[in-house]
Amino acid sequence: GNSVTQMEGPVTLSEEAFLTINCTYTATGYPSLFWYVQYPGEGLQLLLKATKADDKGSNKGFEATYRKETTSFHLEKGSVQVSDSAVYFCALSYNNDMRFGAGTRLTVKP
Amino acid sequence: GAGVSQTPSNKVTEKGKYVELRCDPISGHTALYWYRQSLGQGPEFLIYFQGTGAADDSGLPNDRFFAVRPEGSVSTLKIQRTERGDSAVYLCASSLFLAGGPYNEQFFGPGTRLTVL
Numbered sequence: 758g759n760s761v762t763q764m765e766g767p768v769t770l771s772e773e774a775f776l777t778i779n780c781t782y783t784a785t786g787y788p789s790l791f792w793y794v795q796y797p798g799e800g801l802q803l804l805l806k807a808t809k810a811d812d813k814g815s816n817k818g819f820e821a822t823y824r825k826e827t828t829s830f831h832l833e834k835g836s837v838q839v840s841d842s843a844v845y846f847c848a849l850s851y852n853n854d855m856r857f858g859a860g861t862r863l864t865v866k867p
Numbered sequence: 868g869a870g871v872s873q874t875p876s877n878k879v880t881e882k883g884k885y886v887e888l889r890c891d892p893i894s895g896h897t898a899l900y901w902y903r904q905s906l907g908q909g910p911e912f913l914i915y916f917q918g919t920g921a922a923d924d925s926g927l928p929n930d931r932f933f934a935v936r937p938e939g940s941v942s943t944l945k946i947q948r949t950e951r952g953d954s955a956v957y958l959c960a961s962s963l964f965l966a967g968g969p970y971n972e973q974f975f976g977p978g979t980r981l982t983v984l
Contacts, residue, residue, distance in 0.1 A: 761909075801975040803974075853898060855912060857902075858909050
């Protein structure tokens, strides 16, 4: 079945550091890929998405590229801020079947 | 406009009791999803509605769990004879249905935190 595996956390970085959170997927067909973010005390929010191979999703300085050859959708940000502290979830969707990774908690220290 | 809303935000109940959790999707969204999120885990799919019917209920863990959406809008997740292991945050999401494609952006509600004592 479809599944997502993402880098285990927690991840702790200093402000302005470079961030990578790895995500790989297993799927039949051609899924859409997502990163969702959950800020402390808030609900899940869509951060970015990519619907086909080689698409790059981007938002708030975060980027992820849909790599079909490596079945990956790694999240990157060049310079993190304290306000980026949250839990990040990689997810895939195919035929309305959405599967999430376990989440990676990011803490950014000033 | 209004997002997905869920009530109650918190529910504490005793083992063996019956609970109902409500979800109000975004107006016009035909697809509605229920997930369960245990501590430290990602959301786990429970059931998906397209209109009034359950298109996929393969994620419901057992027959104590049931969900309805009688008018194609509001949905209720019902849990009978609750167990301590049912304690989790129950998330609801809704989306437009885009025929012929795999893409559906789901909009999530804030969740209901269920605690079974």
